[in-house]
Amino acid sequence: MLTIESYVSLKPYNTFGLDVNTRYWVEINQEDDLQTLLQLTEFVNTPKLILGGGSNVLLRQHFNGLVVKMNIQGIDVIREDDTHIYVKVGAGVIWHDLVKFCVNQGYAGLENLSLIPGTVGAAPMQNIGAYGVEIEQVFESLTAIDVASGKQRIFNHADCAFGYRESVFKRKLKDQYIITSVTFQLDKTPTFHTRYGAIQETLTEMGISDDTLTIKAISDAVIHIRQSKLPDPNEIGNAGSFFKNPEIPKPQFDLLKSTYPTLPGYPISDDIVKVPAGWLIEQTGWKGYRLGDAGVHTKQALVLVNYGNATGDEILTLAHQVQKSVYDKFNIEITPEVNVV
Structure with a gap:
């Protein structure tokens, strides 16, 4: 069920903590709700801002439009083969929650991306990356809703035109689609990425050798590095x-x-x-x-x-x-x- 609110403060919903308001606000918990929203005639021509975790946005002023907060949940293994596990994830899932799930299950590929703020839906838009790994290396496909028609479309790897912190959603198709889920192709046998930044040094300090190296150890090392270098948005x-x-x-x-x-x-x-x-x-x-x-x-x-x-x-x-x-x-x-x- 859709509940559209008026004049909502965005301060709790952006990690800069900027005190601005939006004219309209709605939270989306399932794809059907989003399709219903896009069919409402009173909002067809209203400017829309899609928010996940609000961790990669700088709000300069009050937003005279509709903020759509994506809350779609779900982490589901949809298939597997001899070498890969395919995990479909709702756009509103907290990114680090997904990483923790995969590390705990032994699904390799996301461990270097531990503790990145934000939600899953924003990850392919930005082609997020850290410590030698980018989303495009583990991306299989995504589902998105066409803002103009309300129809669902599946985007494969080539469709997304990934680049360094870039994708088709930031350029050619900017503001034309809203991502609702992402499917990742993760490895049953890990390939360790330890040469970028201070990962190897941190692993050594943790007493981890090549013989004892795991994706959990890499995730722990990345978390330690990020916490030592980057400020917590909850504090600043x-x-x-x-x-x-x-x-x-x-x-x-x-x-x-x-x-x-x-x-x-x-x-x-x-x-x-x-x-x-x-x-x-x-x-x-x-x-x-x-x-x-x-x-x-x-x-x-x-x-x-x-x-x-x-x-x-x-x-x-x-x-x-x-x-x-x-x-x-x-x-x-x-x-x-x-x-x-």
Whole structure:
């Protein structure tokens, strides 16, 4: 049953803790409810904002439209073969709850993505990733509802046009579909990814050797790293990594490396190198910077924070200043990973 409310505060529903309202609000618990909603003539032309965990959005002002909060639940094994388990998950399931379920069941592939905030429905939109793994590596398909027609469509891997923190839902099909479930292809025999970031070092500190390595150990290591570096949104408003890590031509990286020997780089191909945006921001002096209640986190320069009463515009202004400094110093453009509304 649909219950549409008016003038609802979004402060509890965005991890920046920004105090803005929406004109209309509705929570969706099953796909049929969403299809019914999209057929209501009074809301056909109303701007819509789809919210999961609100962990990757920067709200600049009150939203004069309809916020659709996706709460569809369910984690179901739908089939398996000799090497894979296929798990269909509702869009409203908390991402880390899914990771914990899979780790506990011995389904491999999501362990490096432990403790990422947000919900499952947002994961393929952003092609979320961390510590050497991205969603597209374990993605099988998703179901989504066409906003214009209300009809269901199945998207396979190729349909989603995944890129670095990108998908067709952020570009060609932006705002045209609402994801209701995602199916993951997980491994019965794990392939361990331990070379990215501090995973191997953390595993060693935990007393884990190659002989005792498990997906649970990797998940525990990732959780430890994230908790030590990233602020808890329940304690200080933030949306995790605010910027994408830029990918630059190798000749540009080599030239910068000759000037800045400690510059980290991760080869994407023979011609492209990914550079940590957090390192670039820290080198420009922004780490720990605070202007009013908007700031750059003291432990991780990639994270912008709300110390209490910052507005979305104040955080965005700070982001623009950080971008300009990085470009002026390194001739590298860093772009937001967070969606600005």
